[in-house]
Amino acid sequence: MKGFFPVYKRELFSLFVTPTAWALIVVFLVIQGFHFYGLLLHFATSVEVTVDRGPVQAFFGESIIFYLPLVLLCPGITMRLFAEERRSGTIESLMTAPVTTTAIVLGKYFAALTTYAAMWAPTLLYVVVLRKSGAIDWQVVGTSYLGVMLIGGGYLAIGTLMSAMTQSQLVAIVLSALIILGLFVLGIGEFVFEPGILRDVSAHVSVWGQMSEFAKGIVDLRRLVFDGSLIAVPLYITVRAVDAWRWG
Amino acid sequence: MIQVERLSKTYGGPRFAVRDISFRVGRGEVVGFLGPNGAGKSTTLRIIAGFLGATAGKVRIDGHDILDEPLKAREKIGYMPEAAPLYPEMRVSEYLTYRAELKGVRRSDRKAFVARAMEQARVADVQTKLIGQLSKGYRQRVGLADALVSRPPILILDEPTAGLDPNQIRDVRALVRELGREHTILVSTHILPEVEAMCDRAVVIAKGTLVAQGAIEELREMRRSRGIRIRVAEGRSERAAALLRDLAAVEKVEAAADALHVSWKTTLDDVDAAAERAAEALVSAGIGLRELAPVKASLEEVFAELTTASEANVVADAAEGAAA
Numbered sequence: 012m013k014g015f016f017p018v019y020k021r022e023l024f025s026l027f028v029t030p031t032a033w034a035l036i037v038v039f040l041v042i043q044g045f046h047f048y049g050l051l052l053h054f055a056t057s058v059e060v061t062v063d064r065g066p067v068q069a070f071f072g073e074s075i076i077f078y079l080p081l082v083l084l085c086p087g088i089t090m091r092l093f094a095e096e097r098r099s100g101t102i103e104s105l106m107t108a109p110v111t112t113t114a115i116v117l118g119k120y121f122a123a124l125t126t127y128a129a130m131w132a133p134t135l136l137y138v139v140v141l142r143k144s145g146a147i148d149w150q151v152v153g154t155s156y157l158g159v160m161l162i163g164g165g166y167l168a169i170g171t172l173m174s175a176m177t178q179s180q181l182v183a184i185v186l187s188a189l190i191i192l193g194l195f196v197l198g199i200g201e202f203v204f205e206p207g208i209l210r211d212v213s214a215h216v217s218v219w220g221q222m223s224e225f226a227k228g229i230v231d232l233r234r235l236v237f238d239g240s241l242i243a244v245p246l247y248i249t250v251r252a253v254d255a256w257r258w259g
Numbered sequence: 260m261i262q263v264e265r266l267s268k269t270y271g272g273p274r275f276a277v278r279d280i281s282f283r284v285g286r287g288e289v290v291g292f293l294g295p296n297g298a299g300k301s302t303t304l305r306i307i308a309g310f311l312g313a314t315a316g317k318v319r320i321d322g323h324d325i326l327d328e329p330l331k332a333r334e335k336i337g338y339m340p341e342a343a344p345l346y347p348e349m350r351v352s353e354y355l356t357y358r359a360e361l362k363g364v365r366r367s368d369r370k371a372f373v374a375r376a377m378e379q380a381r382v383a384d385v386q387t388k389l390i391g392q393l394s395k396g397y398r399q400r401v402g403l404a405d406a407l408v409s410r411p412p413i414l415i416l417d418e419p420t421a422g423l424d425p426n427q428i429r430d431v432r433a434l435v436r437e438l439g440r441e442h443t444i445l446v447s448t449h450i451l452p453e454v455e456a457m458c459d460r461a462v463v464i465a466k467g468t469l470v471a472q473g474a475i476e477e478l479r480e481m482r483r484s485r486g487i488r489i490r491v492a493e494g495r496s497e498r499a500a501a502l503l504r505d506l507a508a509v510e511k512v513e514a515a516a517d518a519l520h521v522s523w524k525t526t527l528d529d530v531d532a533a534a535e536r537a538a539e540a541l542v543s544a545g546i547g548l549r550e551l552a553p554v555k556a557s558l559e560e561v562f563a564e565l566t567t568a569s570e571a572n573v574v575a576d577a578a579e580g581a582a583a
Contacts, residue, residue: 013330017360021346029348100344104405107308107332107340108361257312 014110016116019125022092026126029128035087036130036224039080046076047137067148071155072226078195078218081166086187088126089170090180092119093253097178116171116250124160125165129157148170151228161234164220166242168192172245175252193217260286260335260413260443261307266316268302271523274330275527278467286412289439291475292447298445299467301341304417307445308338320413334363337411337442341418343402347391351382351401354390355408372408380404381389396427403434409477414438416446418452432456453477453562457526478561486522486554487534492547499546508533520554548583 026032047070054066071077096102105115138152165186173187174180198217204210214220221234261284268277277299284290294300299333305311307318309325309332320326320332346354360570364372374453375377377383380403385393390401399419408415419435420428435446448454454461455475471477500512500519508527513520523533534553541548 013362013363017357021357022348024353025346025348057328099346100340100342101346103305103310103344104338104339104358105361107310107336107338107364108358109330111330183380257310 014114022122068226073224085166086170086184090184093175094183161238168242168245262319264317289444291458338466339406352386374405376408394573414444490518491549
């Protein structure tokens with residue numbers, strides 16, 4: 012793993028010194044701010060609030076506004092990782108340094124993941140706000156954020172792979188957004204298809220189903236395995252793809 | 260230090276970018292890697308630096324095979340890619356510190372190594388500037404500082420003078436000569452005089468194959484003057500041409516727009532003496548001699564000669580002798 016930290020640090024530096032990360036975080040927080048505001052209005056006027064259907068559960072588990080920004084924002088974080096290095100030629104300096112390809116890929120991926128975590132961090136304030144008006148189930152908060160990181164981690168891994176497939180950031184963001192959207196839509200199939208294998212598959216890959224479970228504090232091992240593969244498989248392919256450039 | 264054995268590279272198609280190239284660079288040597296554009300210079304250097312994989316053949320860096328021990332081999336090399344690609348959003352010192360860390364320079368040494376590299380490449384005065392704001396000349400030198408920063412024993416420089424103005428070219432050549440005292444250097448160029456200015460030895464490739472290698476003197480010999488260009492006072496070129504044709508050394512005289520082109524006989528040994536005699540003849544005949552310049556072979560002509568010679572296996576034998 013020689014070279015992981017310098018690559019990680021430089022990638023973070025680059026994300027935050029060019030306005031990319033800030034722009035994405037601002038867009039994200041504006042959307043989630045309105046999202047949270049809307050939920051609060053809803054719960055403030057609703058008569059019945061049951062234990063497992065409070066604002067936290069709704070925020071993480073039941074609203075489409077939770078996912079839609081991720082479809083574009085995750086690819087937005089990852090689009091430049093490799094595409095830009097290949098376009099500008101800096102990939103040549105990077106790959107002739109005495110570092111392993113795995114270190115390069117993971118360094119870049121974890122920089123994206125850190126940015127993603129930074130994007131979510133301010134939403135912890137919502138929990139603080141909620142705490143002023145009622146009790147908070149901390150386990151639910153914990154599993155919700157775990158779900159957020161796992162799903163985002165998978166999306167970012169897909170974005171990293173797509174960024175390694177092209178020299179154009181635009182192609183990278185479009186391809187990864189399409190794949191992520193495809194996964195999301197496939198998950199919706201859980202509510203569309205008749206019972207059968209198709210519906211089982213849909214239920215298995217459904218981020219929606221996963222988040223509504225996590226937002227109730229339920230962590231299913233199958234979900235963890237799926238998320239783990241969604242992170243590990245694209246990253247493994249990325250390492251192989253980057254290595255394959257040498258033989259192009 | 261660098262051993263290249265029977266290296267070949269294709270980019271998928273049937274055409275070889277590089278075909279069956281072998282050469283060695285010994286410790287402390289400064290070797291010029293010479294060839295016209297598109298000859299396969301960058302491809303070869305990229306393979307040696309570990310950026311590209313070879314289709315066939317072996318590369319060893321200080322005994323480490325570039326495929327079997329890639330990290331050990333790459334550690335020994337400071338590579339400057341063509342056009343020195345850099346991150347525009349970083350400051351010069353930030354970039355070099357990052358590169359030093361990436362190349363495994365220990366934390367306690369980093370500051371000193373970066374400072375020394377900036378001083379050697381003469382970029383210390385712009386160290387707080389953003390790379391994106393630097394001129395081409397400075398960027399090129401930052402690329403050079405990058406190659407130097409981990410103090411590797413071997414430097415591989417791909418066209419370090421490309422796109423620079425004459426002053427910057429002179430600076431970079433001087434720098435390479437200076438670095439040659441501490442490093443083994445393989446430097447590519449398509450400019451013949453540049454190799455003569457910087458290197459002890461040259462490896463010449465054309466169309467992906469090695470056509471010659473040897474000491475700089477041999478190259479110089481190929482470039483020796485084959486004739487002179489003469490300009491005389493107006494209206495007297497006819498007489499001058501007649502006079503020159505009578506000289507023993509002259510093969511032929513051609514009249515161009517404003518000057519006469521005199522070619523020496525190919526058997527001629529001392530071209531300088533011949534030029535002297537031509538000048539004497541013209542001056543003593545009272546023809547106003549205005550200009551006399553040796554005509555040197557252009558790179559294209561030398562390459563043409565080398566390629567034909569290698570087909571006749573003449574230079575190939577010489578190359579073997581030089582490699583041994």
